[in-house]
Amino acid sequence: MIKIGIVGTGGIAELHAKEFQKIPDSSVISACDVSKERLNFFCDKFDIKERYNSVEELLQKSDVDAITNTTPDAFHKDISIKAIENNKHIFCEKPLAENYEDALEMCAALKGKELVNMVNFSYRNSSGYQELVKIVKSGKIGNVVHLDANYYQSWLTSKYWGDWKEEEKWLWRLSTKHGSKGTLGDIGVHIFDFASFPVGGIKKINANLKTFKSKGEKIGEYVLDANDTFISMVEFDNGAIGTISATRFATGYSNRLELRIFGDKGAVKIEFDDPIREGSKLLFTDDINREFSDRKDKLEWKKIETSTTLNNFERFISSIKNKTPYEPDFARGAEIQKILDKCIESDEKKSWVNL
């Protein structure tokens, strides 16, 4: 049995508790949070007996094999490094850190230790997406030449997920002082992983990040200065070009990811809100039926339905137990962090920057 401790018992920790408790080989035995009220609410809900007020106390007193780090972005580095120094396997929420340098420090802490380390790029949980990656990597659509990837949320214009003006969990996401890199760090991190995993490394990038003062400048201790929306143009190592963007102003969408990849022989596309419930379908067109009639010449898309894939939580536990290979790891988290840093640099310089 792999024993897990949850650090940070807010919104996403509920999903971690549910998913880890579902896996027969894992058990959540302890949790900690700086808010006692939040900690008790959470532990009562998930029947967790061991409750601590700091990660230090948890690491000292709880006999855990692994830590899942579900604190806000600003705490990912220190808490993960503490867990690693105490020889705990580590599952960390995204973005891995606040910047590339910190992400590299987290990777360096793992040197010489055989610890499973994962960053929760949740959209890897879509089986349709995993199939899309295989199709692109197999060369079935030829050489990739162009892609579009968008991530749409609407919590700045709708109350679908609650009122951002009243809840701390939204307010820290709008404040650089609280460690947030805005839309770029929150959901841009997902869409850069989503877009580049099938295609490969990004060579250069030109990004435009925007913070709209019209939504207000300050609420309580939160200065609303982190970017709300961004667009970017990218060129990949293999020469393909693309656009990658994300916004919190996408009225009409709660949490939509879209990806279209065009090769010189065919194309693939996928879109969904929820990677597990809806992410098992993708569309594919190519010239596979060459002798008779080309699917792509008729503008026909074939719908491919896939059966479920292991989700990140299952992969983490299975890798600890069976030493099986796993993805996405801290090194991948750092790679994506570098892209985020370069977006900020490009926005400041108002020009293309090389990676």
Ligand SMILES: NC(=O)c1ccc[n+]([C@@H]2O[C@H](COP(=O)([O-])OP(=O)(O)OC[C@H]3O[C@@H](n4cnc5c(N)ncnc54)[C@H](O)[C@@H]3O)[C@@H](O)[C@H]2O)c1
């Ligand atoms: N993978 C995904 O799709 C996904 C989705 C949502 C959130 N996230 C990530 O999860 C993280 C948490 O987001 P959230 O929405 O759950 O935030 P949240 O604000 O709801 O919860 C964070 C919790 O951490 C606690 N905390 C803060 N500092 C702490 C510390 N030093 N030690 C222990 N506890 C501490 C807070 O009191 C709070 O209860 C963020 O990094 C976010 O980017 C990822």
